[in-house]
Amino acid sequence: MDVDAFVLAHQDTWKRLEELVKRRRRLSGAEVDELVELYQRVSTHLSMVRSASSDSVLVGRLSSLVARARAAVTGAHAPMWHEFARFWTVSFPVVAYRAWRWWLATAVVFFAVVVIIGIWVAGSHEVQSALSTPEEIEHLVNHDFASYYSDNPAGSFALRVWVNNSWVAAQCIAYSILLGIPIPWVLFQNAANLGVTGGLMVDAGKADVLFGLLIPHGLLELTAVFLAGAVGMRLGWTVISPGDRPRGQVLAEQGRAVIAAAVGLAGVLLVSGLLEALVTPSPLPTFLRIGVGVAAEVAFLSYVVHFGRKAIRAGETGDTEDAPDVVPTG
Missing domain, CATH: 1.20.58 (Methane Monooxygenase Hydroxylase; Chain G, domain 1)
Structure with a gap:
């Protein structure tokens, strides 16, 4: 032209x-x-x-x-209900769906680190001795791990869990301004902690307790953290490699998409916090608690795939309606 x-x-x-x-x-x-x-x-x-x-x-x-x-x-202005409905049926799911490669890669690497560290810890009493004393490890696997989910009132515990998980996700989002470079370290720290705890529990013959208490809320919780890390790193990569479009245009579009992801993840983490406070420590049989966690994960993934694909077919990017195409300058 x-x-x-x-x-x-x-x-x-x-x-x-x-x-x-x-x-x-x-x-x-x-x-x-x-x-x-x-x-x-x-x-x-x-x-x-x-x-x-x-x-x-x-x-x-x-x-x-x-x-x-x-x-x-x-x-x-569109009615508030229209903006609310658009966010949950277009903006958030399409951002999550468009980042699925980053999202999946983040999950694979995270669980690889968890498994490697878990096997290392479970198979080496020297490593365990370096981590803590035998008495402290015994107290962890026999008391502390399970009591963490039941010692506090459900309401206050849910709030504390939500704040903590939101903080981890917020770090991943915030570090996007540093090209996403610190995000792998944040995720590695969480993977290492999970791997160490898992290794100690499995070595003590408490694998059933471990998975029975982690899966009901952990699937959805970790999925949200993976998504936060994925969109943060994707924004950082946009700065390095914007493709054939102007860097400012792509950065503005991806930046607004990251904000949409951050807001949506706050809602997802609220659900996982409620599961951790109400379902994980409940007296329900283990298979039912795990079933609730799996159902929540399947529901979330189905939601993202259904609305994300639909939005992409409609040409949506997750950006705001009629958003400017370049970063505003003075």
């Missing part, structure tokens, strides 16, 4: 639309019809520029104009 020729051919249309938008409260009936027609025409221009040009300045200008024209045509 010859951008200069395109601008020359259509700039009068853009100027007219901008004029009508500025006078939107004082338009005649004919001018309202003209506003709608020009809005549709300029939306087409924007689509053409996006597909055939990498001129981020022009794309940003037309995006802003189309967004303001749409607000003038349809009203300044």
Whole structure:
């Protein structure tokens, strides 16, 4: 596309639309019809520029104009319920689904570290002696691990769990501004802790206690942490390798997607916190508690796949509606 020729051919249309938008409260009936027609025409221009040009300045200008024209045509703000429904059926699931490769890779590496450290700890009493005294290890496997889930009132425990897990996820999100470099270390620390505890429990013949208390809430909890790490590292990689689009445009889009993921994960972690406080320490048989955890995990993954695929087919990216295509500058 010859951008200069395109601008020359259509700039009068853009100027007219901008004029009508500025006078939107004082338009005649004919001018309202003209506003709608020009809005549709300029939306087409924007689509053409996006597909055939990498001129981020022009794309940003037309995006802003189309967004303001749409607000003038349809009203300044969508109802709150519409924004809420869009977030949970479009913005959050499509961000999660688009990051599935990063998400899966994060999970595979995390569990590989857990298994390796767990086997190492379980198979070496020298390693166990270096970690703690025999008395402390015995107290952990026979009392501390199980009592952690039952010694506190469910309400306060759920809140504490939610805050702790949200903090881990928040670190992964926040470290995206550092190109995601610290995120693997945060995840490694959590994997190492889980591997050490698992190794000690398995070596003491408490594998049934370990999995019976971890699986009901841990599947959903770890899935949320993996997703947080995935979107954080993906944003960092965007800065390094933005592809064939302007770095500012891709960074702005991915940055807003990360914010959507952070908000959605707070809700997911709230559910896992409730499971940890109410289901994990409950007197239900182990197979039922594990069944609840598996059902919650399957429900979440099904939700992401269903709504994520649907949103991608509709051309959604997880970005806000009518968001600018470049990072605003002063």
